[in-house]
Amino acid sequence: MHTPTRRLFLGAGLAGGAALVAGCSDDTSSPGSDAPASSAPDPGAWDPQDWDSVRSQFLLDPDLAQFAAFVLSPHTRLLEAAIADHRARLGRDTEDALLVRESHEESVRQAAAAFAGGDPSQYALTDSTTMGIAMMYGGLTLRTGDEVVTTTHDFFSTEDSLRLLELRSGAKIKRVSLYDEPAAATVDDMVKRLLDAVTPKTRVVALTWVHSGTGVRVPVQEIAAELRDDVILCVDGVHGFATVDVDLPDLGCDFLATGTHKWLFGPRGTGILWGRDWEPLTELIPTFSGPKGPRRLTPGGYHAFEHQWAMKDAFEFQQSVGRARVVDRTVEQATQLKDGLAAIDGLTLITPTDPAVSAGIVCVDIPGVLPGNGIEELRSRGVVASATPYETSYLRLGPSIATSPDQVDQAIEALTEFV
Numbered sequence: 324m325h326t327p328t329r330r331l332f333l334g335a336g337l338a339g340g341a342a343l344v345a346g347c348s349d350d351t352s353s354p355g356s357d358a359p360a361s362s363a364p365d366p367g368a369w370d371p372q373d374w375d376s377v378r379s380q381f382l383l384d385p386d387l388a389q390f391a392a393f394v395l396s397p398h399t400r401l402l403e404a405a406i407a408d409h410r411a412r413l414g415r416d417t418e419d420a421l422l423v424r425e426s427h428e429e430s431v432r433q434a435a436a437a438f439a440g441g442d443p444s445q446y447a448l449t450d451s452t453t454m455g456i457a458m459m460y461g462g463l464t465l466r467t468g469d470e471v472v473t474t475t476h477d478f479f480s481t482e483d484s485l486r487l488l489e490l491r492s493g494a495k496i497k498r499v500s501l502y503d504e505p506a507a508a509t510v511d512d513m514v515k516r517l518l519d520a521v522t523p524k525t526r527v528v529a530l531t532w533v534h535s536g537t538g539v540r541v542p543v544q545e546i547a548a549e550l551r552d553d554v555i556l557c558v559d560g561v562h563g564f565a566t567v568d569v570d571l572p573d574l575g576c577d578f579l580a581t582g583t584h585k586w587l588f589g590p591r592g593t594g595i596l597w598g599r600d601w602e603p604l605t606e607l608i609p610t611f612s613g614p615k616g617p618r619r620l621t622p623g624g625y626h627a628f629e630h631q632w633a634m635k636d637a638f639e640f641q642q643s644v645g646r647a648r649v650v651d652r653t654v655e656q657a658t659q660l661k662d663g664l665a666a667i668d669g670l671t672l673i674t675p676t677d678p679a680v681s682a683g684i685v686c687v688d689i690p691g692v693l694p695g696n697g698i699e700e701l702r703s704r705g706v707v708a709s710a711t712p713y714e715t716s717y718l719r720l721g722p723s724i725a726t727s728p729d730q731v732d733q734a735i736e737a738l739t740e741f742v
């Protein structure tokens with residue numbers, strides 16, 4: 324059992340909590356009345372309570388069971404309509420469309436906060452998880468003698484950002500393994516291994532919420548509860564965002580970077596950086612949005628605004644289905660898949676079966692079959708999967724709201740056939 328500290332109480336009490344977020348209260352402007360309405364979900368055209376209807380919103384080939392949809396958002400019809408609307412306005416009179424850019428950004432921040440908790444001022448807009456990660460680790464001020472504790476399980480974007488942080492600052496990066504066998508990972512052991520590596524010199528802990536190489540979910544909340552409050556906890560949250568039903572302020576971290584073009588199924592080329600308090604971060608990329616709060620940390624330069632502004636519609640799509648329902652649907656199918664795979668001889672389940680230490684990603688190892696060949700075998704049976712992009716690579720399936728329990732059975736059957 325871990326005793327909660329101020330870090331968790333702070334988060335849990337953050338209902339509309341702008342007052343708790345030092346330095347952020349300046350960003351409370353609401354969208355201008357002249358902000359063009361984007362195409363909000365039309366309840367007449369689909370039924371958010373009906374999973375077939377939700378699935379039919381995706382532009383994906385319906386003849387395939389799409390277990391790699393989370394890798395890069397395939398967009399929904401509603402999202403495409405919203406993008407087309409913004410694109411048309413930008414195309415017709417670009418200068419005029421840009422006049423309401425800040426209103427659109429604020430609408431996105433409000434929709435993000437309505438979906439993932441906290442205050443709109445805690446959301447900076449990015450283009451990807453990688454951009455947010457680079458802004459977190461590039462924006463921190465460390466010096467020689469400081470330590471960063473991270474793990475051996477992180478994605479390249481975190482590893483390389485920390486390499487650059489080490490080069491710039493002289494801080495030492497310390498890597499710990501949170502588990503030997505992913506399938507046997509437990510909350511208590513992961514918390515212990517991480518905390519054992521923390522010393523008085525530790526200034527930053529750098530984690531990935533759900534490991535894309537194994538599907539293991541790191542107990543961020545439990546780690547946060549045990550960390551000294553002066554240690555900055557940074558998280559790559561991409562495979563936990565929209566697959567774990569928690570408000571970001573309650574997670575206990577200080578910064579979380581995530582793309583909104585994976586499990587959220589938002590516009591490709593979009594993401595957010597969430598910050599409890601922006602104060603510790605220096606901006607890396609000059610902003611066009613304003614000097615304070617999330618605007619300071621929202622990278623400037625012109626973007627594909629039709630995508631950035633349509634993030635609002637993606638958050639609203641998830642909201643209309645319901646965050647908890649989406650997560651349950653994902654986890655239920657992941658559990659169904661893991662149960663089915665565990666019964667197949669000659670196949671090793673890499674991801675833990677326990678939902679407390681996993682989310683939507685399910686990795687398997689098939690001795691003698693390269694993941695690339697496994698992908699081809701599955702595709703020939705109508706199942707789309709991906710491979711984990713790590714030195715040790717596994718076949719990876721991600722059930723989601725774009726798949727169905729029948730398709731999970733199809734995937735199990737397809738794997739049974741060729742293993």
Ligand SMILES: Cc1ncc(COP(=O)(O)O)c(C=O)c1O
Pocket residue numbers: 450451452453454478480531533534535559561562581582594
């Ligand atoms: C854990 C993890 N972090 C970050 C990324 C990169 O995300 P993005 O394309 O949004 O930068 C990936 C994979 O794409 C990933 O698996």
